[in-house]
Amino acid sequence: MFLINCPYCGERDQSEFSAGGEAHIVRPKQPTELSDDQWAEYLFMRKNIKGVQFERWNHSHGCRKWFNMVRDTSNDKIHAIYKMGEKPPIK
Amino acid sequence: MSRNLRITNNKFIDQTSRISFKFDGKTLYGFKGDTLASALLANDIHLIGRSFKYHRPRGIMTCGSEEPNAIVQAGNDASMTEPNTRATEIELYEGLEASSQNCWPSVNFDIGAINNFFSPLIPAAFYYKTFMWPANFWKLYEYFIRKSAGLGKSPTQPDKDIYDHRYLHCDVLVVGGGISGIIAAKTAAKNNLNTVLIDDKNNLGGTTIFQQNECFKINNSYSNEWLKKEIETLNSIKNLTIKTRTTLAAYHSYNYLLARENLTDHLDLNERKDKIRQRLWKIRAKKVIIATGAMERPLIFNNNDRPGVILSYSIKKYIDYFGVKCGQKISLFTNNDSAYETAISLSNSGVSVNSVVDIRDRTNSLIVQQAEKLGIKIHWKSAVVNTNGYKKITSIEIMKLSDDDTTVVGKKIKQECDCLGISGGWTPRVHLFTQSGGKLKFRDEDNVFLPDKSELDQISIGSCNGDFELDSVVKNSVISTNKFLKVNNNDYENLKINSSNEINKKNIWLLPSNKPLGKTKPFLDFQNDSTANDVKLALREGFKSIEHVKRYTTTGMATDQGKLSNMHALGIIAETADVKMGELGTTTFRPPYTPLTFGAIVGRNVGEFFDITRRTPMHDWHAKHNAEFENVGQWKRAWYYPIENESIHEAVQRESKAARDSAGILDASTLGKIDIQGSDASEFLNRVYTNAWSKLEIGKCRYGLMLNEDGMVYDDGVTTRLGENHYIMTTTTGGAANVLGKLEDYLQTEWPELDVYLTSVTDHYATVSICGPNSKKIISKVIPDLNLSDKEFPHMSFRNALIDNIKCRVMRISFTGEHSYEINIQSSYGKSLWEKCFEAGKEFDITPYGTETMHLLRAEKGFIIAGQDTDGTMTPVDLQMDWIISKKKYDFIGKRSLYRSDTIRDDRKQLVGLLTDDPNVVLEEGAQIVLETKKQPIEMLGHVTSSYFSPNLNKSIALAVVKNGKKLKGQKMFVPMKNKTINVTITDTVFLDKENKRLNA
């Protein structure tokens, strides 16, 4: 059970949060211009790596804000948390 | 046969308070403070149960949670009996009834013991190998195998006890109340850290508290006396919470730990009423100090499992702590110094020690010298090669070890004894450390795995960190704790510690025997009855990974998770395969550390608290009017309202007819409601729904379909424009929270530029829905001021109104196809409004209807229910709802997916209507639809999603999804069922009032 430092509310139990998959996948501005393959790339393709991964999380039972997390999926260590729209603090 | 084996000079057991208990039906006596094990030993009872596979007699082996053998059925009540409890952990209470497991007819005469004679025929993986073929015989085998599998009996009645959960947040959690834990807890709490100290025993002090020996002194006091004073000082320290009888069950990441506190298990049965039996603590600690100590290892030699073979240090605890003699003529067998402490304790208590058999060459540490001074005979460089006796040990056979320790030599000495203490050294309890994700390192010198790296803010101190001597335990605990907590506690500076330090170390995982290995029974895993031979066999058969050997031989897979056996199994594997133990690694230690009761896991989430329930404001009215309720998500919704003895079918037929013939009233309060405000509200709706919203006039309602980005239908509902920048959206009952979450997601992450705010108002409004040809008349009675003419208040529009001065919103929308109104009023007045409408409708026989009738009525009209007729694979086109997809809009959620190669396929499953050839046959929802019944395998072309008998059409109707269904109208198809095949015809989805005349009727 993680302890997650919500960028707005502070440290809270994982049960207050929900995970939202890979971060930094921007919805194409003009989907209709895309080929099936390009659209499929946006829609389905996710890295799902073992190791350091960029993720979206939502403080769904708190302030309801979305934010980003850098997490090592192999040991669950959270390396960084940053707000939506901000650049990742680590590569 | 029962003799009193209790000595009288004892500080820990109150020998004035006698407790009676029953074991295998026989009434026995013990004292307050006893465990079941100590009380049984005091009554000279060693035989506790029969082993799992061979039904060999087994007795008490340890004094703690690692006990593999003495597992009993505790409690005699059908609701409270508990199998596989460790006699060494059960505190004695008045009225305890315990019995042996895995024996029939009795532990003394057990028919299953015949397995022991066939044991050469039951090697490792016997079941896997034997019952593989012929494959279809498994059905037969399974019956008998299941019957003989497992230990103990499950309770047959619901558990009457109360269990509870509690969250706890602290700065420091110290696990283990031995000498290290006490030093750490005191240091932390005195430095203003909010500290919790837990221990699984009923008292603090670990093994030091009964260690009264000249060789172990602190500041010139016996170590136990010094520690006793330390414990006394704990009471006056603020910030320190001590929880005894509390076992740490699991250590998860982020220092989240679960501990089970036993609150009433030690109480007399009549003192437990209305009290919580066990509490599961959910602990979040900033820092964790593990001080769980070490457990003694057995030695692996022929017939090392007989009742009366007990770990040496446990014998010491029974005599020093419980005042119980495990025997009258005790022999000891060891590879290290700790057995000498036992010998000295026994000797001091007047128990004769036959001899100590030590596999090492002569050593002269302080403790050995002390034993020799007391005249205790020692067989150096010798081993016990066999034990005799059946239900209890009667003698041992001792032989000299050869120079290279690989075999035994010389004359066999037979020694009579009634108890054999064995000690194979010590294993640090690193279970919690590894559970938390910590990595271990191996120390070759004494063959122990020790905590190495961890990602968490934690340390291990004391013997669980590999310190086994009193002076190193104390000194290192003090240094480590100060460093870890970044404090400078000087309470323990300049301690003078006397300690007998071990000089000579030696270990042989599998001791040599005078017989060939195949003729011996050196048990490794006592509970699962696997021997060293089984492990060797597994290696011969090609298993290399320890995880595979574990599963193949079941070593370490019993309820004790191999606490005693794992190290020897690894040692023997390493030796046989000629690899280093450190490279071999360990098997995975998984939580819980000791088994948890189901009660502790579920806590109060039983009965009425099993799941959350949500109620509408009108709930009490429904209940009073005999409604049956249906669970819709967490909501309790009125399902149907049976009159007298009506069946669900009869009630629904009556309700459905009434709603179309005159008037029906439905509680629609559960629908999700989202208030939308902001200057970009219309643009936002354009992006989330498939249809266009900009031109919706204020005061008008529109049905919308929401897709996922993959083009599949996600949710639907009616949205009303309340003002220029103000809408109210309704969602499905089950989808409310998810829809709000999804919309917030888009607003926050994809379209932050939009000026739109969402607020859930689901619970603020109660919704009364009235439908039917007389609905207009009823509404006009309830809200006389409202102009209800079709011109002033047409279908799909909304009006603000006042009812008795309370504001409400009236929508003319319909989910039944009837002329219909929905009144939204603030929830506190919902029940009253419902009653008012019901009263006003009485002259029209207004009929309350539930969700079942609602489903039927909408199916007659071919309206979908998202989640029933859709399953996340249906596009609006599949639903034949092409009309709702705006062609003009540049983009909306899911638009691009509607013309992916997969979504434009002709042969997708599409929503159709189904009529049965026999109008009285009602299809089963979920039934498969086929075109061809002769050819095998039958191709399944679709399935029924909704099916009812329509009282208004007087025939069976159904909705279904069928491959290429759109083009198959009029096609005859089949629904094969278990006993018959039903003939059906594909039709349009709308069965009733295709022209929508009833909406304005």
Place this chain on the structure above:
Amino acid sequence: MLNYNSTIIEAKEYSDIKISEVEPTLKINLRGKNRDFVTKIGKELSIILPTDPNTSSGNKELNLLWLSPDEWLIYSNDKNNLETINSSEDKLFNDISKTKLGSVTNVTDHWIMINLKGPKIFDMLSAGCPFNFNKFKYSKGAVTQTLLNHVDVIIHNKDINNLNLFVRRSFSNHLWLWMNDSARFV
């Protein structure tokens, strides 16, 4: 006349815990982002909008709870009549929502306010709430949104051992029963 119906019938008292419903009270949800919104709210209510996370502001009549960087909850200390609730909502709605400064939504009946008093209330909450109350307990005016027995709640620390807890109306009956059950074992 339409009758007012509350979800909870009576206050309950245990040793060291008192649980009671305080209804009807005015509750309004506010959302907005820009400075004009913040200023306008301050003027309208004569209360400064709290912008620090997990805090609140207020006066004798009203409390303003921080819920998120762009969301707040207004609630009244005392029970209100309907006219007051409606007129307050209308005024705010006209001045904030209609002027496109933000959103104003009446949530008077969306939330039920339950008052918890007594030295053991935090023990009772910790039976089903993962939130760390160690600091919160001593911070007057602190606000948290969390889960209590898996139900979303807003908790406002009014005073030492005196909390106002908000739960959605449909969950209130269940949570009320759960709290009373939990209070038995504290």
